[in-house]
Each structure stands twice: as structure tokens, then as C-alpha cells.
Amino acid sequence: MRFALALVLCTAAPAAHAAEALAVQIVTAAPATRSQSYSLTGELRARDSISAAFPVAGRVTDVLAQEGDEVGAGMVLARLDDVQQVQAQRAAQAGVATAEADVAQAQADFTRYEQLFSRSAVTRARRDEAEDALRAAEASLAQARAELERADKALRDTTLRAPQDATVTDRLAEDGQVVSAAQPVFELALDTGMEAVFDVPEVLLTTGKPPPDVTLWQLSEPDVLFEGVVDEVSPLVDPDTGTVAVTLRLPDPPEGLGYGEAVRGRVEHPETDALIELPWTALTTTAGGSAVWTVGSDDTVTLTPVTVARYETEVLLLSDGIAPGTRVVGHGAQLLFPGRRVVDVESLQ
Structure with a gap:
């Protein structure tokens, strides 16, 4: 009889605990907002x-x-x-002067023979000879002027x-x-603008497109910040350094920047994985691995396996197991078992 009574009391204990809500801290699983900051040194160059x-x-x-x-x-x-070029120019100028004088003389001769021919004082053959002499003198002048142009260009060069x-x-x-x-x-x-060039490790560019904005500052003026926008990413990887050349244009650079000057650039890379953030006190361990106590709509708890991505100060980041918005026991899980009712301690205050 005593054994039967004890057995009844033992089996009734979990039911009594299940009916009585345990006061615990309940938190809501939220997406983790994380980013990684990278800083590199680059060089200022002319855009053109x-x-x-x-x-x-x-x-x-x-x-x-x-x-x-x-x-x-x-x-x-x-x-x-330019000694030789000056001498060549003077010789060419003298050649042009001589050719111009020859043309003037040939023009005068042709005019005179044209008038004589009109009065039948000379033959057509003599008049034609004068015309041919004029045309030859004009050709020589054109050649002399071309030589002068070449001499002028050689001197200009x-x-x-x-x-x-x-x-x-x-x-x-x-x-x-x-x-x-x-x-x-x-x-x-050329005065067409300035750009910053960085040699970026290839591994930083494998997670997706580079960020559109980069925060820059001069090494000599760390408090003066300005913006750089990614303009070009080289398709080639330097085989010696494993880096990729990334060029930034500077929409509004501060005064005093010099070509060849070193600049520092910082960029924030957001996390690409969807992670869930919880307080580290929410984590418990089972034979199967890590788990947390999730709270259902009826305020009863369930032990849910999770995958921990990494641990941070006072928090842990989960990569799998629960979704954003899930209610989780954040503190006070020592007396929990599946199906036990819980109540948020804050609601009792």
C-alpha cells in the first residue's frame, strides 16, 4: 500500500510542475546586425x-x-x-626668298612675252617657253616653302x-x-580629377560586389574624412601578391591632396549569413549537441537543437535552428523539461 502511494505521488509531480508556470526570462530571437571593418592603405593618383x-x-x-x-x-x-635646326631653318628661309625672286622674274617675263605675242611680235613658242618657266619657278617656290615648313617643325620639336x-x-x-x-x-x-588606388586582397572580394562607398583619410590628416566611390575593379589578380587593384573616384576631395600621397581607406562589410542573436545564458547542452528552450503559443517549452555560428561577448550567434521572432528562455532554464509552462518574469513585476 505504501509503495503504491509513493508511486502515485512521483507520477503526479511532473504534472503538478507542468501546471505551475515557472518564472523565467523570455527573450525574442532577433536577426544579428553585424559588419566587419577592413582598413587598407592606398595611393592618390591622377585620374588622367x-x-x-x-x-x-x-x-x-x-x-x-x-x-x-x-x-x-x-x-x-x-x-x-637646336643649332642644326636653326641652321636648317635659315637655309630654308633663304631658299624661299630665292624662289620668290625667281617667280617674280618669271612672272614679269611671261607678262612681257604675252603682250608681245598679242601684237605678233614674238612667236607662240617663245610665249609658251616663258609660261613654262613661270610654272617651273612656281613649283620651285612651293617646294622651298614645304622645306621651310619642315624646318620650322623640326625647330619647334x-x-x-x-x-x-x-x-x-x-x-x-x-x-x-x-x-x-x-x-x-x-x-x-592632367587637371581632370584625382583617384585613389588600393591593392585589395582577393579574399575580400569573393563575398560579392565591392561596397559603393569607402571612408578615406590622409595619413597626415586622420581627422579629415572624405568619401571614395568604387569606380573600377581590375579583372586580374596580381600573381605575386594575390591582390586586386581597386580604383576609387573622389567626388568631393578636400584641399591639399597631393599626387602619390598615401591614404587610408576603411570599409564596412555586412554579414552575408542570416544569423540569430541570443544571450549566451539561453544555450543548453544535450547529448545531441547545442539547444535552446523555445516557448510556444501555449507558454510551454520545447528543447530545440541549434547550430552555433560563433560566440561573442555576452551573446551567441546561431546559424540554424530557430527563426527571427521565436520566443526563447534566456535565463532560468535549470528547472525546465519539455512541456513545462513558463511565464516571463518581467510580466510579474
């Missing part, structure tokens, strides 16, 4: 740049621009030794001028140096 070179070979006699100089369109940057407004970013020749035709003498940054 060109190399300035002489079209002819020669010895440099004057270098008139230095690195960092701002030059205007047409400004003289350097000169070559010994002077290197800025093709348009620009900033000298590199000087590649010195006085007395012999340069070949088309050999760069200056590197010029």
Missing part, C-alpha cells in the same frame, strides 16, 4: 595622366619644370640643342611644351642628357 616627350632625338639643354610644378597649356617644359593644364608628377631627364625620340621626359597629371 600622360607622358611628355620630344618627338625627335637630341641633347637636353634646358629642363625648366620640376616635380610638383603646376604648368599651363603651352608652357615650355624643356629644350633640346626641340621645344617641349605642356599639352594642357597639368601637374608635373615626375621628371625623367636632366640637362645634358641625350634622349631618343618619344622617350618620356616628364610625367604629367
